[in-house]
Amino acid sequence: MKKISKITLVFTFVFVLVMSQFAYQPQKAQAETDLGLKAEAAIIIDGVTGQIVYEKNADKVLGIASMSKMMTEYIIMEAIKNGKITWDQKVKINKYVHDLSKAPNLSNIGLTEGEDYTVKELYQAMAVYSGNAATVALAQLISGSEKNFVKLMNEKAGKLGLKHYKFVNASGLNNSDLLGEYPTGKADEENVMTAKDTALLAYRLINDYPEVLDYASISKLKFRDGKEYSNFNWMLPGLIFEYEGVDGLKTGSTDYAGYAHTGTVIRDGQRYITVVMKSTTKNERFADSTKLMNYAYSTFKKEKVLPANYEVKGNKSLAVVKGKEDSIKVQSKKAIEMLVENGEKDQYNTKVVVDKSKLNKDGKLTAPIKKGEKLGYIAVTPKQGEDYGFINSDIAKVDLVAAETVDKANWFVLSMRAIGGFFGDVWSSVASTVKGWF
Incomplete structure (x- = not known):
């Protein structure tokens, strides 16, 4: 009886030890995997090399809301570079854009019908205050209509290497918010991408056109109407979630997409791009972005591995x-x-x-x-x-x-090698035959 008790005790001890290891490992894995993030998807990449150092559900297709405007920004920057438009070019505001700028519960800077605004003014309204009407005005300028511009957005996404995306409008709003004049898609459809594709878009934007950060880093915009508009990226200097080194890039929120944030940050020469998607509150997205940036700077260092x-x-x-x-x-x-x-x-x-x-x-x-x-x-x-x-x-x-x-060896050397190879093969054959006689 004592012998059985000892064996039982040993097995019990081993069982408890093994199970304790299994119980510990998932906790460790979870801590390393999600960093306590509340966002449904997230990613961190090196802003220069594009190296991915962390991801969570990065290939899941989700709503991107106003982060869509990064594609509009890219196309505007490209048009300026190619001389199609200029920063000082005037854009006359039509009735639809005016009405959209006055729509309640949408991020907008009011635009007066029949008045001229420069491309630079509209771009600032879009990049700093996420102006939806300003975005549509720029889309119309580039392509003649927002519908044509959306086609251009999807074409450009493919050329930039994005894999999972669909743009149905230029602003990132739900089509139902566009006063019945949505350009493509269904009446309640929105733009979608993955966190990985969003990071790639941000990566191409700031590397192909680094001047975008001159606008994205503006904490407060003084517009021609005399008002001051705070950037929705509250991690910029002087705002409530200020984080050292943050200089961009874009936020977004709709009922479908939740709250999202693409952040750009640089410290001691090291730049990161972070993306969080489908957070449940405004504050939560910035809290998660802070966790991502803290993790990147505390865990990784640029090293010469070869x-x-x-x-x-x-x-x-x-x-x-x-x-x-x-x-x-x-x-x-x-x-x-x-x-x-x-x-x-x-x-x-x-x-x-x-x-x-x-x-x-x-x-x-x-x-x-x-x-x-x-x-x-x-x-x-x-x-x-x-x-x-x-x-x-x-x-x-x-x-x-x-x-x-x-x-390349000359013809004589090549010929001698060929002859040598031939006789070498012959000699090997003869040697094998003679060897077989004995």
């Missing part, structure tokens, strides 16, 4: 045919810098991937090959842990280039 001119062990040279030499040294073209979790700098693997178009049927390079010629790439991946990739690429990689020049 230096320039790096030679991968086991792949320092590649075979070459028809050259003066039978191999060529290869190396990385430049260094790779990545955001790395604290203490994980050396926890990465490297892999050489040669461009198949550079290889013959036997899998070898063919001379001539010039020094610096791109031959493929070197991929860098973590040895363990989560790897979210990049907003515009699956992996971190750098060009693999020739470290030297290998000229």
